Amino acid sequence: MTELKNRSLDRGIDVLETLSRNGACSLADLHRHTGLAKSTLRRLLGTLLERHIVRQSPGDKLFRSNVIFPPGSDAPQALELEMLLDRAMPVLSDLTSRLGWPSDIHIVSGSKMRIVESTRPLSPYRLNHGFVNRVINIFGSATGSACLAAMPNQTIADHHTATLDDTTWGLKRFGMTLDTYLRRIEDVREAGYGTRLSDYLGETVLDDGLAAMAVPVFLNNWPSAAITLIWPRSFKSPADFAAMHLQDLKETAVQISNAFAGIGPEGPEELDRLPDQPENNIE
Structure with missing residues (x-):
């Protein structure tokens, strides 16, 4: 029986596992950790970013994973x-x-x-x-x-x-x-x-x-x-x-x-201020 395997999907999972294991990474970091060519990584990251599976922070330009991996993985983003x-x-x-x-x-x-x-x-x-x-x-x-x-x-x-x-x-x-x-x-x-x-x-x-x-x-x-x-x-x-x-x-x-909350500008339940302060008594 011929083994079914999608090479691009497999590489994309490698990127996600690398981000989960190592935290935020630059393109150079991902290249070093995965061994994938930077041109390949750019294509994979383009798709992952478009699907909101990975994000790139404008603060430091690093890539981070948004997926939740099984227990035992290193603290991914929710x-x-x-x-x-x-x-x-x-x-x-x-x-x-x-x-x-x-x-x-x-x-x-x-x-x-x-x-x-x-x-x-x-x-x-x-x-x-x-x-x-x-x-x-x-x-x-x-x-x-x-x-x-x-x-x-x-x-x-x-x-x-x-x-x-x-x-x-x-x-x-x-x-x-x-x-x-x-x-x-x-x-x-x-x-x-x-x-x-x-x-x-x-x-x-x-x-x-x-x-x-x-x-x-x-x-x-x-x-x-x-x-x-x-x-x-x-x-x-x-x-x-x-x-x-x-x-x-x-x-x-x-x-x-x-x-x-999914409330649009014209939403009837839209807040016009922050909620009232909470009850302050310690029980």
């Missing part, structure tokens, strides 16, 4: 993330085009935040490029505080318990108790946007000199992601910057949340 980015990036690119300032997309990843995309390369301001897939502190970051502020206090307490005594990812890093942090979250809720803790400089070795303002994006009615606007700290205080651009950022977040 298809839901590709759906978010498909809907968010055109809107965020337009925001950066209008305001000039760049925006990052972060998602809640366990009790951390993870950077998944950025418009920094599209901004006329030469700010430090973020690192896609970098994990950052949920309590100290602007996006983390924006997402947590949209969650019930009990959920915040659960994140605190999960990182208790962790000097990198928990509140202990900032010398804060849960009660102290919840008081800060009330300020975030009142302001309508998240900012970095004053003593949180990110996960880089050196201070990047940047400030960030963030609001949540709702996926399946839960604040699973957040978008930012980023600027040099020396330019404006967060309050002054928010007075200029918070409304634009909130409208963008609502547009992304609606698009993810």
Whole structure:
């Protein structure tokens, strides 16, 4: 019996397995790992990109897989993330085009935040490029505080318990108790946007000199992601910057949340604002 085998399909699976095993890759990385000619890889990637099985980040130009492999594979990207980015990036690119300032997309990843995309390369301001897939502190970051502020206090307490005594990812890093942090979250809720803790400089070795303002994006009615606007700290205080651009950022977040939910501009159930704040009592 003649063995049935599709050579192109087999090579495409090799590319997906390589991305799953090694994470984000450049064309040169894929060539080195698979041994396939770059011309072949370009054709395969063209099809995979068109079918949304693979994505190429504008932030770092690297390729990433969007498929879920069987258990035991190295942390591939979920298809839901590709759906978010498909809907968010055109809107965020337009925001950066209008305001000039760049925006990052972060998602809640366990009790951390993870950077998944950025418009920094599209901004006329030469700010430090973020690192896609970098994990950052949920309590100290602007996006983390924006997402947590949209969650019930009990959920915040659960994140605190999960990182208790962790000097990198928990509140202990900032010398804060849960009660102290919840008081800060009330300020975030009142302001309508998240900012970095004053003593949180990110996960880089050196201070990047940047400030960030963030609001949540709702996926399946839960604040699973957040978008930012980023600027040099020396330019404006967060309050002054928010007075200029918070409304634009909130409208963008609502547009992304609606698009993810499949609500068009004329949809009768379209949100015109972010959802109300959650019940704040810890049970």
